[in-house]
Amino acid sequence: MSDFIYLASQSPRRSQLLDQLGVSHQLLLAGPDEDAESLEDVRGGEPPARYVARVTDLKLDAAVQRWKRQGLAAAPVLCADTTVCLGRTILGKPVDAADAVRILQRLSGQSHRVLTAVAVQKGAKRVSAVSESWVRFAPMTTAQIKAYVDSGEPMGKAGAYGVQGRAAAHIEQIRGSYSGIMGLPLFETAALLRALGVRC
Numbered sequence: 001m002s003d004f005i006y007l008a009s010q011s012p013r014r015s016q017l018l019d020q021l022g023v024s025h026q027l028l029l030a031g032p033d034e035d036a037e038s039l040e041d042v043r044g045g046e047p048p049a050r051y052v053a054r055v056t057d058l059k060l061d062a063a064v065q066r067w068k069r070q071g072l073a074a075a076p077v078l079c080a081d082t083t084v085c086l087g088r089t090i091l092g093k094p095v096d097a098a099d100a101v102r103i104l105q106r107l108s109g110q111s112h113r114v115l116t117a118v119a120v121q122k123g124a125k126r127v128s129a130v131s132e133s134w135v136r137f138a139p140m141t142t143a144q145i146k147a148y149v150d151s152g153e154p155m156g157k158a159g160a161y162g163v164q165g166r167a168a169a170h171i172e173q174i175r176g177s178y179s180g181i182m183g184l185p186l187f188e189t190a191a192l193l194r195a196l197g198v199r200c
Contacts, residue, residue, distance in 0.1 A: 005076045005120070005198060008063030009183075012027065013164065014080060017184040021185055021200045023193065028077060040081070048085040048115055053130055056081040056117035064121055076122040076196050082183045084159025086112045094160045100149045103160040109139035111173075112159070116180045118189050122196040129192060131185035133176025135163065140170050 004024035007015060018025050037127055039058045042051060060079040067077055084091045086106055094100035119128035140148075148167065154160035161167035163174070163181045177185040190200045 003075075003199075004192065005078050006063070006067060008059060008066070008077055008079045011080075011183050013162075013182050014184045017179055017182065017186060017189075018078075020167045020179075021117065021186060021190055021193075021197060023079075023200050026075075028066060028072070030062065030066065034062065034066075042092070043088055046090075047088060048083055048090050048113065049130055049132070051078065051090060052081050052083045052115045052117040053119075053128065055083075056119045060119045060121055060126070074123070076120050076193065076198060078118065078120045078189075078193075080116060080118045080184050080189075082114065082116040082181075084112055084114055086110060087107050092161045093156055093158055094154055097149050097155075100154040100160040101145055104148065106155070107137045107159065107161070108145070109137060111136040114176070114181045115157070116177075116183060116185050118185065118192060120192045120196055121170060125193045125196065127195050129188040131177045131180035131187075131188050133174065133178075133181050135171060136173040138170050138172045144189065185195070 006028040007025045008028045010029060038054055056079050063079055064079050091103050094103055105150040114133045114135055115130060119131045151166055153162055153165045193200050
């Protein structure tokens with residue numbers, strides 16, 4: 001049984017969710033010499049579920065190499081990636097405030113999917129899963145969207161919102177995994193970790 005894992009993610013929410021599971025973890029973050037953002041590039045016509053699984057695998061490949069380079073103690077390495085999609089259109093992280101407004105205007109009054117892929121590797125063994133959830137936004141006025149974007153919360157988040165933050169005031173309905181929408185589906189994550197001998 002493993003006493004801890006490595007979390008290869010800058011997301012404080014993923015760290016908090018692992019704490020919720022009672023899983024001790026150490027961050028394994030990309031260095032300044034790694035172009036982590038380029039791993040999230042979208043290929044034309046790629047289905048969202050395939051995209052999020054592929055990106056997560058690439059992130060885990062990079063994290064395992066990082067672990068090897070640093071000569072760290074043996075332990076499972078976990079990566080995750082979340083994408084928001086409207087139909088087959090992937091709505092990534094906004095590049096600026098205007099882009100965040102554009103994304104939120106598309107989500108206003110609509111239901112969309114949130115896909116979070118999780119992958120864990122221990123030694124040569126890798127296990128993975130994809131969680132799918134649905135979120136429906138109430139219609140939002142231009143003023144409401146601007147106020148939300150001005151809060152700064154949409155930046156750095158797929159789909160330009162965080163379900164655990166101020167956006168909750170505009171979310172009518174959720175189906176699926178709340179923790180998955182946050183960025184780490186706890187049911188799937190716990191099953192993967194237990195399969196690799198991690199207590200949770």
